[in-house]
Amino acid sequence: MSKTVLLVYAHPEPTSLTRLFVAATEQTLTQQGHTLLQSDLYSMGWKAVFDEQDFPHRVNPERFAYVQESGHAYATDQQTEDVTAEQHKLLAADAVILQFPLWWFGMPAILKGWIDRVYAYGFAYGYKGEGNRYRYGDGILKGKRALLSVMVGGPETDYSPRGINGPLEELLFPITHGALFFPGMDVLRTHAVYGAGNLSKETVDRELTAWRHRLEQLFDESPIPFRRQNSGQYQQNMLAEHIAEGKTGLTIHIDD
């Protein structure tokens, strides 16, 4: 069945590995009959910095408070056009793919600034004016899928379970769990390409093929089984004692 996919990406060089992956994404999804929405952050000149210019019609002109202005601008339809456009794309999408190089173990600033600005109060948090009631599995983006496609400079070993950088999926937890699952999306396991700066033509082709196969399963794959806040597994926003008993840390929020 034909779906709509939003592809957000962050690399200015058309011949970069990230952009080869973007081209493969476009081609594969279009061939499957899906509709593609794109946010090419560099070519859009996306404004990364979240500041007073985001709120031309302030509820409090005296003192600038982000959450207050964000909630007011969202509720009164006075957000900037670029932000509104991205929110509409998110709402129209059945799946969202973020494609980017891993910089200092996180998103490039331009992509972080897309999250910072588009994720308004009332939209991605404070949904329905009910504080934290809808989050982690519930929220405005519930029912959609999300997937990170990450180009990693270092070798896979360094990101392995005992690798010196830390396991990739844990380093990305603030994004997968904190930014994608938070407003309700089902998050697939991250698709990583390692040694990204220095791949042979053959390896690039093989990696692109693996990515195309992965994409073909976009709507069939099982997501990371993050525990839903409203599933009964949390008590006062802490994991109930009898679940993952005695354990702590990021991974207890995955139901293995």
Add this chain to the structure above:
Amino acid sequence: MSKTVLLVYAHPEPTSLTRLFVAATEQTLTQQGHTLLQSDLYSMGWKAVFDEQDFPHRVNPERFAYVQESGHAYATDQQTEDVTAEQHKLLAADAVILQFPLWWFGMPAILKGWIDRVYAYGFAYGYKGEGNRYRYGDGILKGKRALLSVMVGGPETDYSPRGINGPLEELLFPITHGALFFPGMDVLRTHAVYGAGNLSKETVDRELTAWRHRLEQLFDESPIPFRRQNSGQYQQNMLAEHIAEGKTGLTIHIDD
């Protein structure tokens, strides 16, 4: 003894909690006789987005590759002035404090863009042209201290060891371990203020007092005991089998 401290901060509103903390930092350190260097990213209009404009004198004008251009610009002293100025501040500092609101479990984009752009190849990574030889405890910033001072919107429970967001120190591992310890700095445990958007005047005063006391120990506190890459505890960039035996994840890189 008098030291030099670099304070990098990211909030545009002078009356915000972040900026009250900045003022307290200034006052406390100055009273102690330290010299303060400051990077007020919003007022500087810091360019967050790392792009071709960072490299006016390209080694390869045909194809834009970040690592290549970064290494070339750094080695040939052709970086942009804003980046060079921040690198000089880092080199002059005995301690670096990053003060910011936690947005979507990470740094505001403007601060991430400070890392992305200032952390050049040859400087923060690829030190001495030797790939990954100097990192995690060794590197150009070795001997300096680093400290995150973070204003967190949510309650402390949500960031506790079994809290639904994940433990704060694990969410910040990509910054503490990945961005600060990586080029050699000794990282102190994060100083967090929770419920930051909604504190009474009394609580703010109490939190500022706690922060001042913390700052007085800046050069005396024991840092987080992250394991040094070149300490013999790693083999092929994985933690040696006999250390934290059978365990995986971010926290095995801390020597408890």
